[in-house]
Amino acid sequence: MDSSRINLLLRTRPIGTEVTVKGWVRTRRDSKSVSFLEINDGSGLANLQVVFDPSMPGFNTILKDLATGCGVEARGVIRHSPAPGQDIELEARAIKIVGKCESAAYPMQKKHHSLEFLRSVAHLRPRSNIIGAMARIRSRLSYAVHRFFNERGFCQIHTPIITTSDCEGAGDIFQVITRDGEREFFGRRAGLTVSGQLEAEAYALALGRVYTFGPTFRAENSNTSRHLAEFWMIEPEMAFCDLAGDIDLAEELLKYLILFAFDNCAADLEIFRRFVDKDLSRRLQQILDHDFIRISYDEAIKALEGSGRNFEFPLEWGDDLQSEHEKFLCEEVYNAPVVVTDYPRAIKPFYMRVNDDKKTVAAMDILFPGIGEIAGGSQREERYGVLLDAMDEGMELDRYEWYLDLRRFGSVEHAGFGIGFERLLQFVTGMGNIRDVIAFPRAPGQAL
Numbered sequence: 001m002d003s004s005r006i007n008l009l010l011r012t013r014p015i016g017t018e019v020t021v022k023g024w025v026r027t028r029r030d031s032k033s034v035s036f037l038e039i040n041d042g043s044g045l046a047n048l049q050v051v052f053d054p055s056m057p058g059f060n061t062i063l064k065d066l067a068t069g070c071g072v073e074a075r076g077v078i079r080h081s082p083a084p085g086q087d088i089e090l091e092a093r094a095i096k097i098v099g100k101c102e103s104a105a106y107p108m109q110k111k112h113h114s115l116e117f118l119r120s121v122a123h124l125r126p127r128s129n130i131i132g133a134m135a136r137i138r139s140r141l142s143y144a145v146h147r148f149f150n151e152r153g154f155c156q157i158h159t160p161i162i163t164t165s166d167c168e169g170a171g172d173i174f175q176v177i178t179r180d181g182e183r184e185f186f187g188r189r190a191g192l193t194v195s196g197q198l199e200a201e202a203y204a205l206a207l208g209r210v211y212t213f214g215p216t217f218r219a220e221n222s223n224t225s226r227h228l229a230e231f232w233m234i235e236p237e238m239a240f241c242d243l244a245g246d247i248d249l250a251e252e253l254l255k256y257l258i259l260f261a262f263d264n265c266a267a268d269l270e271i272f273r274r275f276v277d278k279d280l281s282r283r284l285q286q287i288l289d290h291d292f293i294r295i296s297y298d299e300a301i302k303a304l305e306g307s308g309r310n311f312e313f314p315l316e317w318g319d320d321l322q323s324e325h326e327k328f329l330c331e332e333v334y335n336a337p338v339v340v341t342d343y344p345r346a347i348k349p350f351y352m353r354v355n356d357d358k359k360t361v362a363a364m365d366i367l368f369p370g371i372g373e374i375a376g377g378s379q380r381e382e383r384y385g386v387l388l389d390a391m392d393e394g395m396e397l398d399r400y401e402w403y404l405d406l407r408r409f410g411s412v413e414h415a416g417f418g419i420g421f422e423r424l425l426q427f428v429t430g431m432g433n434i435r436d437v438i439a440f441p442r443a444p445g446q447a448l
């Protein structure tokens with residue numbers, strides 16, 4: 001790896017220094033006496049222009065293969081570029097092809113490909129500017145998640161992927177069976193986790209502040225631009241915390257991640273600003289500048305009913321909010337992120353804390369303009385009897401004995417939430433389809 005990365009060269013501009021660069025050819029242009037290669041090595045959006053004289057000794061043997069897509073090693077001297085479009089360039093003394101690319105068959109020839117086309121070549125699309133930029137932003141924000149929690153004394157828990165409980169109770173679980181069809185390998189039916197929350201609660205009730213950040217799986221058959229069958233969730237869980245404290249942390253985290261993207265991903269965000277959402281900066285800035293609006297479900301229903309708007313799904317108290325309602329609330333009623341709290345008990349999972357009115361629970365959903373629900377959480381039911389009553393309604397209790405134990409032994413007030421990492425990335429980049437913010441999307445009928 002004794003070579004220079006292009007992003008560093010472009011930043012440090014070591015004029016006159018001899019360097020070796022390794023990357024892939026994006027384009028080649030020839031004029032009479034000089035040829036130009038645009039080389040990208042994945043370190044950033046920008047290419048390095050490599051200039052060479054095709055009549056130099058040794059070059060004639062490689063010239064016909066030196067085409068878009070091939071892997072090259074170029075050695076030469078960095079100099080000021082006389083031409084507009086780039087600040088520095090590499091004047092090559094030697095160029096080696098280290099990975100040939102079958103030109104005629106190579107799908108990534110064009111400069112601009114549609115996102116639909118790129119989806120059909122998921123293994124090659126990281127070579128496009130836009131998916132490459134997305135991968136870098138995703139990685140940076142993943143790091144920022146860990147940094148945020150570390151700065152605040154949270155302990156990361158690697159919650160299991162294989163579980164025997166259904167956290168959300170929605171039944172959209174992928175079952176785990178062996179190749180021989182054995183369904184009870186673990187002594188009972190098991191599946192892929194839909195959320196690390198229940199296990200995170202066990203650790204929160206010992207370590208105080210914990211989080212889990214990993215893949216979660218849902219077999220819901222929803223072919224939308226906001227649902228995946230495999231997605232990543234950020235889930236903190238805090239002991240001695242109520243619903244208000246829970247919302248405070250979620251707001252702080254979302255703002256932190258957006259500011260982090262502003263400060264650390266500027267170059268990569270530029271491509272989204274140019275080709276995906278011209279309004280990107282204003283949209284992100286708006287989140288940072290304002291407190292999230294906090295309203296109860298009751299108030300949300302009143303605002304929606306009073307709006308005079310004809311929704312595709314008309315709504316009355318007791319119904320769950322659909323995406324159209326969520327977007328209407330934050331885009332048209334409040335023009336800001338909206339946190340809706342205290343939903344009817346009947347439409348939320350068993351673990352949410354029952355309010356004094358006995359009709360609602362201490363739940364919260366965070367709704368973002370253009371996205372709808374980006375996070376969901378609650379204060380957890382810490383009272384053994386009340387939790388048991390909520391669970392009795394049709395759950396296999398023997399699967400949750402360990403969870404009930406948490407309420408028998410030192411149960412305290414606690415709360416947490418889950419942010420869909422892909423939905424956050426959609427918001428930060430403006431990408432319309434969730435399949436374009438994850439490397440290899442899994443959705444009904446799709447898994448490369």
Ligand code: 4AD
Binds near residue numbers: 197233417418419421
């Ligand atoms: O609202 P959800 O289902 O909440 C939970 O799973 C809780 N156990 C979290 C917790 O309190 N620890 O999911 C949380 C978030 C949603 O708000 C949404 O952003 C995202 O996860 N999400 C999905 N993202 C992509 N594809 C899907 N199929 C998603 N389902 C939920």
Ligand code: MG
Binds near residue numbers: 365373375376
């Ligand atoms: Mg939810």
